[in-house]
Amino acid sequence: MPPATAAGIAPTRSAQRRVRMNAAAAAADQFDAAFASGDIAAIEASSVHAAGVRIVDHPTESIYGLEGAVDSYRRLLRLKDPVVRHEPLATLGDSLALSHRRISAGGTRGGRFDVAEYQREEFVVVEPGVLIEIFGADRLGAAVACLYGRYAELLPDGPARRRATATAGAVAAMVAPPDLDRYGAALAPSVEFKDHRTVGFSAGRGATNLLRGFRSLLELAADVATRVDDVVCLEPGAMLLRWTVSGIDRRSGGAFESAFLLLWVFGPEGLIIHDETFDAAREVEALARFEALRVDPRG
Numbered sequence: 001m002p003p004a005t006a007a008g009i010a011p012t013r014s015a016q017r018r019v020r021m022n023a024a025a026a027a028a029d030q031f032d033a034a035f036a037s038g039d040i041a042a043i044e045a046s047s048v049h050a051a052g053v054r055i056v057d058h059p060t061e062s063i064y065g066l067e068g069a070v071d072s073y074r075r076l077l078r079l080k081d082p083v084v085r086h087e088p089l090a091t092l093g094d095s096l097a098l099s100h101r102r103i104s105a106g107g108t109r110g111g112r113f114d115v116a117e118y119q120r121e122e123f124v125v126v127e128p129g130v131l132i133e134i135f136g137a138d139r140l141g142a143a144v145a146c147l148y149g150r151y152a153e154l155l156p157d158g159p160a161r162r163r164a165t166a167t168a169g170a171v172a173a174m175v176a177p178p179d180l181d182r183y184g185a186a187l188a189p190s191v192e193f194k195d196h197r198t199v200g201f202s203a204g205r206g207a208t209n210l211l212r213g214f215r216s217l218l219e220l221a222a223d224v225a226t227r228v229d230d231v232v233c234l235e236p237g238a239m240l241l242r243w244t245v246s247g248i249d250r251r252s253g254g255a256f257e258s259a260f261l262l263l264w265v266f267g268p269e270g271l272i273i274h275d276e277t278f279d280a281a282r283e284v285e286a287l288a289r290f291e292a293l294r295v296d297p298r299g
Contacts, residue, residue, distance in 0.1 A: 024097035050129030080106035090234035141175030141228035166270025221247035
């Protein structure tokens with residue numbers, strides 16, 4: 001996460017996203033088709049919602065099961081032109097998927113009550129029939145961390161699970177609000193870093209040196225915040241994200257916002273061994289680098 005170099009850059013959705021389809025992503029597609037049919041029985045029978053499913057809705061701070069979910073969809077279907085669509089962003093294993101979910105309906109008039117048009121965007125981590133976690137539209141980073149955390153929990157005891165657990169911890173630390181101690185715990189001591197942007201860091205090695213760059217940003221700017229805007233590619237051992245850094249320049253008092261591509265590769269201990277950044281428009285180059293650096297977690 002290098003310092004920002006430009007202001008006023010709007011987030012850009014990935015044009016090259018790569019998602020490996022699995023059972024969880026297929027289940028989300030099946031649910032969308034069931035909802036489009038308007039058949040409550042088909043919605044209830046979809047593999048996403050089984051009798052024991054647990055739904056954690058972070059924006060509303062509520063937890064409910066199949067009955068609560070079906071009731072909400074029944075109410076939505078009473079509105080004009082209801083739509084639920086899942087756009088897959090990433091999968092891990094065969095049973096986990098992260099999707100961008102859009103829910104909308106037209107308004108109604110003339111009945112006992114007027115109902116305004118309804119739109120909701122959110123991110124959902126789905127383990128069909130077991131768990132659905134819902135995150136707000138500004139909480140993609142938390143959803144990514146949840147995906148990695150659940151993936152680690154599902155692995156059998158052994159080296160692979162220990163590595164995945166460490167990776168999940170590193171991801172959670174890096175997507176949380178900026179904190180040098182958290183960042184340091186997520187980085188391998190010999191981490192290699194390189195900034196491929198027109199203006200940015202030079203290449204280097206070592207967590208101490210990379211943290212020095214992070215520290216310089218926090219010293220030069222106030223109210224620094226980071227945000228995951230999109231997932232381009234995600235695997236157990238590596239990820240490529242669209243990322244934004246924002247804050248207030250301490251010298252000028254002006255606000256800045258910088259968007260770029262961020263690549264992390266996780267090593268044998270689950271910590272970040274490569275940290276690389278690219279200009280936002282250089283997605284093809286960043287994906288090529290992802291392919292060159294990606295690590296097989298079974299190795």
